[in-house]
Amino acid sequence: MTDRQSITLDARAMDRTLRRMADEIVELNDGTDDLIIVGIQRRGVQLAARIVSYIRDRESADVPSGALDITLYRDDLQTVGPRPVVGPTDLPWAIDGKHVVIVDDVLYTGRTIRAALDELADFGRPKRIALAVLIDRGGRELPIQPDVVGKTIEVGSKQRVDVLVKELDDRDAVIIAERA
Numbered sequence: 068m069t070d071r072q073s074i075t076l077d078a079r080a081m082d083r084t085l086r087r088m089a090d091e092i093v094e095l096n097d098g099t100d101d102l103i104i105v106g107i108q109r110r111g112v113q114l115a116a117r118i119v120s121y122i123r124d125r126e127s128a129d130v131p132s133g134a135l136d137i138t139l140y141r142d143d144l145q146t147v148g149p150r151p152v153v154g155p156t157d158l159p160w161a162i163d164g165k166h167v168v169i170v171d172d173v174l175y176t177g178r179t180i181r182a183a184l185d186e187l188a189d190f191g192r193p194k195r196i197a198l199a200v201l202i203d204r205g206g207r208e209l210p211i212q213p214d215v216v217g218k219t220i221e222v223g224s225k226q227r228v229d230v231l232v233k234e235l236d237d238r239d240a241v242i243i244a245e246r247a
Contacts, residue, residue: 071245075202075220075228078239084217085114088199089121091215095197096166099128103162103193107171107183108136108154113232114201115170133158135169140182156186163191168215172230174200177209202241204228 076084096102099122106115112134119132136154169183180198187196199215204222222228222243229242 073243074240075243076218076241078233081201081217081239081241084201085117086121088201088215088217089118090125092118092168092197092199093122093126095214096168096195099126099130101165101194102168103131103133103160103165104168104170105133105135105158105183105187107169107179108134108138108156109235110230110232111169111171113234114172114230118170118199131160133160135183135186137179137182137186140185158190161191162187162193164194166195166197167193168197168199170199172200173202173204173228174198174211174213174216175204175206175228177207177211180211181209201230202228 092104093099104115104119106112115132119130122128122130134155134157136156138154167187169180169187171179174180184196187193197214198211200213201217203213203216203219206224220228220243225246226243227246229244231238231240231242233239
């Protein structure tokens with residue numbers, strides 16, 4: 068790590084935060100009945116899987132989970148390049164009438180969440196959609212607010228928030244770094 072980076076959450080703090088978020092999601096939905104948790108590709112999927120695991124441990128309930136890849140729903144797709152990398156969207160359950168919780172790593176402008184809402188609408192009509200984010204860094208361009216927040220931080224426009232997950236990055240951490 069360089070002197071231009073700082074750790075906001077280490078592995079232990081990230082684990083505690085995700086466990087608390089799992090409890091808040093259960094509270095928000097008055098239990099686990101009709102609950103589906105959906106992570107946004109990439110790191111939101113890994114965070115959602117952990118939240119589902121923590122709910123299973125605490126509530127003895129298997130909450131269905133899925134994954135959304137919002138790449139083709141982005142309003143800035145033309146800036147991504149001629150061949151955007153598209154990951155899998157996996158929603159093997161009907162979402163009609165369900166309580167869907169979208170999980171993402173960092174909430175910034177709100178555009179990723181808008182794209183996720185657009186994609187979810189193609190799969191059905193949930194009874195309720197909630198948003199859970201590990202980090203809320205502010206800076207919204209759209210009127211989107213999270214229902215469950217791991218940590219709220221103030222980050223300048225010249226900084227970025229990097230969420231590392233051991234499944235993809237070999238370690239867990241949330242790091243604030245200067246933009247290159």
